[in-house]
Amino acid sequence: MTLYHHMTLYLKYRPQTIEEIDITSVRTTLSNILKSGNIPHAFLFAGPRGTGKTSLARILAKTINCEDHKVQPCNKCQNCISITNGNNIDVIEMDAASNRGIDDIRLLRDAVKLSPANSKAKIYIIDECHMLTTEASNALLKTLEEPPVHVYFILATTNPEKLIETIKSRATLVQFTKATSREIKRSLERIIKSEKLIIKSEDIDKIIKIAKGSFRDAVKALEQYSSDSSFLNEDLEADSSELVLSIIKKDIVKSLEIIKKSTNIENLTDELLDKLHQILIETQDNSIIPLIEFILTSKEMVKYSPIEELPLEVALIKWVKLPQA
Ligand SMILES: [Zn+2]
Incomplete structure (x- = not known):
């Protein structure tokens, strides 16, 4: 089971208009900004993963560059269609987790000066912008302070507290929340x-x-x-209890079996952490700390892994192979 397989409906039904944004507060904030006709040149979209930040960034990009020039994207013109498909050359999506250094931002600063190719504006969507190094953040700040008229920035982050203050104060904050x-x-x-x-x-x-x-x-x-x-009907509670027992006994065969039959790795991982947390608090047994750390790291790796269960498997195998203290 791969992540890609389960992404298809999500991609197909990404919100394409402001009305389709499901978080009420975000929908209201955005429609007010768009109705005012005065679109800020730098946005900061902050909030948990999976709450629609990237979808909204694309809607905003379409609204700015739609050939129909309304407060809503038409979703029919060449610009709208190419932005939806992720292949509009004037909408640049950048993952700061993998382009985090000063050189990446210098390239961006040079590129920003060039006029858009086919649209009114160039729009830079910088995801996970808290991952930029301090040096890179300061370089980006310079551009945010004096953006060319044809440039808009949409910064997205799950960890706004890790951003430098000066960037935060330059951007219009749109706060995303976990959905009700x-x-x-x-x-x-x-x-x-x-x-x-x-x-x-x-x-x-x-x-x-x-x-x-x-x-x-x-x-x-x-x-x-x-x-x-x-x-x-899968019983996460029972599976995670069984997984805790087998992994503490370092029974890797059994542990991998449980992972293999699970259809919800993310929730299984969370349940597992929940149980280990309880054990840690009750026993203060520091021998399980590496296990907890490995699993926490695996949660980060999931983002980059085409196989959803692989990072958890790696974590448990690392733990089992750890020399006894
Ligand atoms: Zn359009």
């Missing part, structure tokens, strides 16, 4: 309706619970459900 059950439901219903899926309302509730406030996880779960509804 009602917001997740709104999003799921939009998909269920257009995909003509048949799903019991109690199963929708279960999916909402699994999603823990993330649209991405909700849609992922819905997609999994549509290919095999039995996964909702």
Whole structure:
């Protein structure tokens, strides 16, 4: 099971208009800014993963560059279509996790000076911008302070507290939050309706619970459900308890078996951490600290792994192979 497989519905149903943004507060903030007709040149989208920051960045990029010049993107013109497809040359998406150094920002500063190729404006979407080095952040700040008229910046981050203050004060903050059950439901219903899926309302509730406030996880779960509804019956509680027992006994074969049959690695990992946390607090047994650290690292790696379960497997194997203290 790979991440890509479960991303298809999510990508297909990414919000394409302001109305389709499911977080009410974000929707209101953005429509007010757009109605005012005065779009700031630097935005900071801050909030948890899977809450729609990148989707909104693209909607905003379309609104700025739409050939129809309305407060909403038309989603039909060449500019809108290419932005939706991620291949518009004037909308540059950059992942600061892998382009974090001063040289990357210097390149960006030179590129910013050039006029857009086919559109009104060039739009830079810099994801995970808290990952930039301090040097790179300061270089970016210079550009944010005097942006050319044809340039807009949308910075996105899950960790705004790690950004330098001066960048924060230069950008218009849009705060994303974990979605409420009602917001997740709104999003799921939009998909269920257009995909003509048949799903019991109690199963929708279960999916909402699994999603823990993330649209991405909700849609992922819905997609999994549509290919095999039995996964909702998977007993995470029992599986994670069993996994804790086997991993503490360093029974790697059993542990890998449990991971293999799990259809929800992310939640299994969270349950596992939850249980280890309890054990740590109750026993203050420092021998399990490396295990906890390995698993925490695996949660970071998931972003880069095409195989969802691989980082957790690596973490557990590292732990089992650790020389006894
Ligand atoms: Zn358009």
